[in-house]
Amino acid sequence: xxxxxxxxxxxxxxxxxxxxxxxxxxxxxxxxxxxxxxxxxxxxxxxxxxxxxxxxxxxxxxxxxxxxxxxxxxxxxxxxxxxxxxxxxxxxxxxxxxxxxxxxxxxxxxxxxxxxxxxxxxxxxxxxxxxxxxxxxxxxxxxxxxxxxxxxxxxxxxxxxxxxxxxxxxxxxxxxxxxxxxxxxxxxxxxxxxxxxxxxxxxxxxxxxxxxxxxxxxxx
Ligand code: PGA
Numbered sequence: 001x002x003x004x005x006x007x008x009x010x011x012x013x014x015x016x017x018x019x020x021x022x023x024x025x026x027x028x029x030x031x032x033x034x035x036x037x038x039x040x041x042x043x044x045x046x047x048x049x050x051x052x053x054x055x056x057x058x059x060x061x062x063x064x065x066x067x068x069x070x071x072x073x074x075x076x077x078x079x080x081x082x083x084x085x086x087x088x089x090x091x092x093x094x095x096x097x098x099x100x101x102x103x104x105x106x107x108x109x110x111x112x113x114x115x116x117x118x119x120x121x122x123x124x125x126x127x128x129x130x131x132x133x134x135x136x137x138x139x140x141x142x143x144x145x146x147x148x149x150x151x152x153x154x155x156x157x158x159x160x161x162x163x164x165x166x167x168x169x170x171x172x173x174x175x176x177x178x179x180x181x182x183x184x185x186x187x188x189x190x191x192x193x194x195x196x197x198x199x200x201x202x203x204x205x206x207x208x209x210x211x212x213x214x215x216x217x218x219x220x
Pocket of ligand 1: 047065066067117122
């Protein structure tokens with residue numbers, strides 16, 4: 001269903017994405033590579049601070065952020081939503097409540113991504129804006145390790161719904177906490193004035209097209 005653009009240059013397409021976007025983009029890559037066999041995509045995945053460094057050095061053809069660094073001279077285009085949800089181990093005592101207040105979770109340990117993570121940045125901004133007090137978090141620098149730790153009963157966490165759904169092991173649940181999910185979105189980002197290569201443009205179109213074919217619960 002993908003109509004390949006003609007006249008695309010042969011070569012590498014360098015894309016840098018924040019860690020949560022790795023649940024979204026690689027799954028759309030197979031068909032892209034089939035349609036454009038001459039293009040060799042190269043992915044860099046890092047936390048927000050790492051991808052900002054790459055952006056500042058203009059190392060890539062295309063970037064994906066969920067909290068674009070607005071202080072830099074960039075252009076941003078909406079990609080899709082990336083809501084942040086509260087997760088707990090299956091069997092959590094509050095699991096059957098229709099709506100939980102964050103205050104009811106004060107006794108829990110909160111597992112958070114590291115400083116430099118866009119997920120953490122969005123959570124801290126949300127808590128500040130809503131004047132919610134945050135319990136002292138335990139820092140764990142990976143979405144996967146956070147999921148594992150929640151499953152092991154270490155505490156609760158707030159992560160991208162895409163990260164939760166990705167290879168969902170079945171023993172994690174989303175808690176219906178009042179005010180959540182935190183609304184968040186992914187954006188295509190480029191330094192202002194940067195020429196968008198045909199390959200980068202084709203890739204953007206392909207991802208947009210691919211998302212429109214997914215069922216709504218496949219991309220929250
Ligand atoms: P990160 O990615 O938490 O790994 O930085 C997501 C984001 O930037 O929101």
